[in-house]
Amino acid sequence: MIYVENIRKEFKKTIKQPGLLGSVKSLFNPKTEKVVAVDDISFHVPKGEILGFIGPNGAGKSTVIKMLTGILTPSAGLCTINGKNPQKNRKSYVKEIGVVFGQRTQLWWDLPLCETYAVLKEIYEVEDSAYKRKMDLLNEVLDLQDFIKSPVRTLSLGQRMRADIAASLLHSPKVLFLDEPTIGLDVVVKDNIRRAIAKINEEEQTTVILTTHDLSDIELLSKRIVMIDKGKNVFDGTVDELKKNYGQMRELHFELAGDSSLESLAYKEKFGFSDDDINIKREGVKATVRFNSDIVPVGDMLSYTLSGVHISDISVKDADIEEIIRRLYKKEVSADA
Amino acid sequence: MRRFLRIYLPFSKAGMQEMMAYRFNFIFHLIGEMLSCFVMYFVWLAVFESSDSSTFMGFSMVDMTVYLFISFMASFLTYSDGAINIGEEIRDGSIVMRMIKPVNFDMYLLFHELGSRFVSIFIVLVPMSVGVELYKFFVTGSVMFSLPNFALFSVSIIIAYLVSFYFNVCYGFLAFFLKNLWGSSVLKDAIISFLSGAKIPLAFMPPALAAVLTVLPFASLSYTPVMLYMGIYDAPQIIWSLSLQLFWLVFFWGLSKLIWRLAMKRLCVQGG
Ligand SMILES: Nc1ncnc2c1ncn2[C@@H]1O[C@H](COP(=O)(O)OP(=O)(O)O)[C@@H](O)[C@H]1O
Numbered sequence: 269m270i271y272v273e274n275i276r277k278e279f280k281k282t283i284k285q286p287g288l289l290g291s292v293k294s295l296f297n298p299k300t301e302k303v304v305a306v307d308d309i310s311f312h313v314p315k316g317e318i319l320g321f322i323g324p325n326g327a328g329k330s331t332v333i334k335m336l337t338g339i340l341t342p343s344a345g346l347c348t349i350n351g352k353n354p355q356k357n358r359k360s361y362v363k364e365i366g367v368v369f370g371q372r373t374q375l376w377w378d379l380p381l382c383e384t385y386a387v388l389k390e391i392y393e394v395e396d397s398a399y400k401r402k403m404d405l406l407n408e409v410l411d412l413q414d415f416i417k418s419p420v421r422t423l424s425l426g427q428r429m430r431a432d433i434a435a436s437l438l439h440s441p442k443v444l445f446l447d448e449p450t451i452g453l454d455v456v457v458k459d460n461i462r463r464a465i466a467k468i469n470e471e472e473q474t475t476v477i478l479t480t481h482d483l484s485d486i487e488l489l490s491k492r493i494v495m496i497d498k499g500k501n502v503f504d505g506t507v508d509e510l511k512k513n514y515g516q517m518r519e520l521h522f523e524l525a526g527d528s529s530l531e532s533l534a535y536k537e538k539f540g541f542s543d544d545d546i547n548i549k550r551e552g553v554k555a556t557v558r559f560n561s562d563i564v565p566v567g568d569m570l571s572y573t574l575s576g577v578h579i580s581d582i583s584v585k586d587a588d589i590e591e592i593i594r595r596l597y598k599k600e601v602s603a604d605a
Numbered sequence: 606m607r608r609f610l611r612i613y614l615p616f617s618k619a620g621m622q623e624m625m626a627y628r629f630n631f632i633f634h635l636i637g638e639m640l641s642c643f644v645m646y647f648v649w650l651a652v653f654e655s656s657d658s659s660t661f662m663g664f665s666m667v668d669m670t671v672y673l674f675i676s677f678m679a680s681f682l683t684y685s686d687g688a689i690n691i692g693e694e695i696r697d698g699s700i701v702m703r704m705i706k707p708v709n710f711d712m713y714l715l716f717h718e719l720g721s722r723f724v725s726i727f728i729v730l731v732p733m734s735v736g737v738e739l740y741k742f743f744v745t746g747s748v749m750f751s752l753p754n755f756a757l758f759s760v761s762i763i764i765a766y767l768v769s770f771y772f773n774v775c776y777g778f779l780a781f782f783l784k785n786l787w788g789s790s791v792l793k794d795a796i797i798s799f800l801s802g803a804k805i806p807l808a809f810m811p812p813a814l815a816a817v818l819t820v821l822p823f824a825s826l827s828y829t830p831v832m833l834y835m836g837i838y839d840a841p842q843i844i845w846s847l848s849l850q851l852f853w854l855v856f857f858w859g860l861s862k863l864i865w866r867l868a869m870k871r872l873c874v875q876g877g
């Protein structure tokens with residue numbers, strides 16, 4: 269469905285020279301500096317998959333989305349979506365996709381929402397019956413009724429975002445691109461939006477690429493992750509693989525009984541953990557010890573803890589992907605420094 | 606065609622509603638412009654009264670008055686600023702939202718503006734032309750309204766509006782590239798209003814200058830429709846000036862498409 273092969277994007281940044289004379293000069297002889305935003309990225313997304321596209325700020329996620337949606341032209345490499353090149357046949361291509369940029373709206377500022385949808389219906393040539401069905405469905409998951417008659421400029425961020433998602437789905441796109449669709453939203457709206465995406469994906473086998481900062485988006489929606497950093501691909505695989513490969517972190521949760529103190533355990537000294545490999549937190553009687561199970565197996569850790577202090581309750585948990593990814597980001601940064 | 610209208614008419618409706626929301630601004634603006642029109646009228650009256658002959662460069666005082674008010678009306682009707690923000694949109698990146706929809710950006714802007722124009726047609730065109738005709742009737746004592754001239758004027762003013770619209774689309778892009786060099790649109794509007802003959806008939810200018818200005822696109826914005834209204838041109842001149850208008854329309858339309866293409870090509874959308 270989506271093939272991305274070795275795409276690269278360089279930006280020429282003009283260096284502004286100060287003053288009026290400077291701007292005249294840079295008009296005729298601009299000084300530029302090359303910024304590589306995306307550096308040789310490839311991946312493939314089969315039909316019906318929801319791909320979580322993640323990476324720290326400035327990694328190049330939005331730039332990739334812009335190339336895939338035909339807004340920017342890659343400096344090198346190729347992307348093919350639905351057998352089409354987004355740059356070549358832009359007008360016919362954009363008819364088959366839905367796009368949402370969390371920081372911008374595609375809705376027309378001064379039209380009431382319902383008019384916006386009526387216009388979109390015409391633009392995308394949606395049949396009356398299909399339109400009605402779709403609006404009912406979107407209304408149901410996204411709760412649009414309350415503000416459907418209001419002009420877009422009067423909507424709150426959460427309302428606008430829901431409206432934007434609905435607008436991107438109205439014409440049953442084959443591919444949906446979402447760039448930070450949940451940014452700045454409260455939990456209820458986030459949940460609304462996630463349900464809408466999941467529902468559309470399930471009912472219409474819409475292929476989805478989703479970039480986000482909020483890893484719960486990924487955990488709830490997608491099985492597969494592509495992670496990039498500084499324009500380069502650093503991970504491509506399923507969430508399970510990510511956990512298996514990088515998920516050495518485990519969490520030990522227990523409640524201390526009596527007057528036992530955690531300090532007496534001295535994990536670091538005993539097992540030689542580095543600062544990165546262990547993290548101990550305590551709230552009242554509840555303690556959480558997060559540790560790297562590659563260094564010390566879970567069994568050893570358990571028996572050592574049980575022999576050292578009195579415990580009323582104990583459990584072991586996998587670390588969540590948020591933790592894994594935080595470590596991955598960190599590794600990238602430190603490997604680079 | 607029906608689909609086309611269904612897509613773009615809602616924008617006209619929105620433009621109209623916006624216009625209604627700002628109707629007081631609009632009316633005060635209109636009154637201000639009218640006043641300056643009357644000032645010009647008295648200036649010319651003084652000129653005519655102090656001169657010995659009853660005509661000035663071929664214009665009688667009645668002609669002059671008709672000229673003043675009709676050209677005021679023409680420049681009012683053809684004023685276009687719907688595309689003024691296009692450069693800003695490129696800069697802040699919101700232009701990308703126009704690229705992910707299979708809609709023509711210029712049609713959207715055009716219909717949006719036409720919505721507000723629609724209101725001004727009724728507020729300006731009807732009372733102004735009725736007023737001018739009544740004036741002519743009272744001064745000369747005969748009805749001089751010519752339907753063919755008015756029809757030519759209407760055709761010409763529509764082309765003039767479109768020229769103005771696409772000229773301003775180009776200007777909108779240019780204002781982005783030349784932000785620091787070419788200042789406010791107040792300056793632009795003043796220059797255009799001079800070059801287009803909206804303030805002083807081009808016929809009053811030195812022949813060489815007038816010849817150049819008549820061919821330049823600015824004359825197409827208001828001078829041509831006014832001349833057609835006044836019935837000053839003969840048949841070859843009518844055909845020539847209308848063709849010239851059409852030429853400039855095609856020119857600026859093409860230019861705006863070209864600039865749009867170029868801008869898209871080297872578009873570097875910020876952030877996101
Ligand atoms: N128009 C542009 N001109 C110059 N540099 C840009 C432009 N757009 C993005 N960049 C740079 O490219 C890099 C990637 O940006 P972006 O794709 O927005 O990252 P992300 O969405 O992952 O946060 C950043 O370093 C950013 O500064």
Ligand SMILES: [Mg+2]
Pocket residue numbers: 329330331447876877
């Ligand atoms: Mg981004």
